[in-house]
Amino acid sequence: GDSVTQMEGPVTLSEEAFLTINCTYTATGYPSLFWYVQYPGEGLQLLLKATKADDKGSNKGFEATYRKETTSFHLEKGSVQVSDSAVYFCAVVGGSYIPTFGRGTSLIVHP
Amino acid sequence: GAVVSQHPSWVICKSGTSVKIECRSLDFQATTMFWYRQFPKQSLMLMATSNEGSKATYEQGVEKDKFLINHASLTLSTLTVTSAHPEDSSFYICSARGVAGAPSTDTQYFGPGTRLTVL
Numbered sequence: 001g002d003s004v005t006q007m008e009g010p011v012t013l014s015e016e017a018f019l020t021i022n023c024t025y026t027a028t029g030y031p032s033l034f035w036y037v038q039y040p041g042e043g044l045q046l047l048l049k050a051t052k053a054d055d056k057g058s059n060k061g062f063e064a065t066y067r068k069e070t071t072s073f074h075l076e077k078g079s080v081q082v083s084d085s086a087v088y089f090c091a092v093v094g095g096s097y098i099p100t101f102g103r104g105t106s107l108i109v110h111p
Numbered sequence: 112g113a114v115v116s117q118h119p120s121w122v123i124c125k126s127g128t129s130v131k132i133e134c135r136s137l138d139f140q141a142t143t144m145f146w147y148r149q150f151p152k153q154s155l156m157l158m159a160t161s162n163e164g165s166k167a168t169y170e171q172g173v174e175k176d177k178f179l180i181n182h183a184s185l186t187l188s189t190l191t192v193t194s195a196h197p198e199d200s201s202f203y204i205c206s207a208r209g210v211a212g213a214p215s216t217d218t219q220y221f222g223p224g225t226r227l228t229v230l
Contacts, residue, residue, distance in 0.1 A: 043221040
């Protein structure tokens with residue numbers, strides 16, 4: 001089956017620092033890739049997605065590029081804010097349309 | 112667009128009672144809805160997949176008689192935790208996937224979650 005591996009957290013950064021959260025996946029065919037964000041006590045919100053190789057998803061300053069050759073979809077942001085503190089989930093959706101989630105990476109941003 | 116609501120947002124109940132959680136897609140039709148369970152500081156565990164008008168498909172290890180799922184319409188799915196016990200306390204999250212032409216069929220849109228506490 002499909003699988004997703006995310007870097008373990010928590011990731012602790014100072015405000016305005018550069019963020020990278022690594023995500024690699026295994027899946028058959030041509031899956032779609034997603035990043036979701038979960039703020040404390042809330043459900044998941046779609047942050048960005050990419051549906052084919054070399055696509056770049058972007059939203060709210062976050063970016064991730066679908067790299068088929070390395071089966072990766074790393075999340076990046078150039079300058080994080082305290083309000084970005086949350087848990088980030090990488091997910092892959094293959095032919096079954098049922099997503100497989102990574103374990104989540106907690107991000108803590110200090111002022 | 113693509114808003115999913117859950118009700119209630121939190122519930123406290125006594126051991127042995129049943130609790131029903133509703134999941135609604137507010138501005139699109141959802142052919143498929145998913146129910147997840149999330150433990151503190153952990154990832155989501157898929158419990159079951161429900162398609163409108165048919166029986167839910169439960170993941171291995173999930174008791175279908177304990178977690179009753181009904182997907183009666185294209186905008187509503189319900190999860191009933193029957194004879195709840197303290198070990199059922201958790202954060203339950205639903206998600207919905209739309210029909211073609213609505214929000215893309217490969218994207219899931221999540222509800223805000225329901226915190227269940229069983230005393």
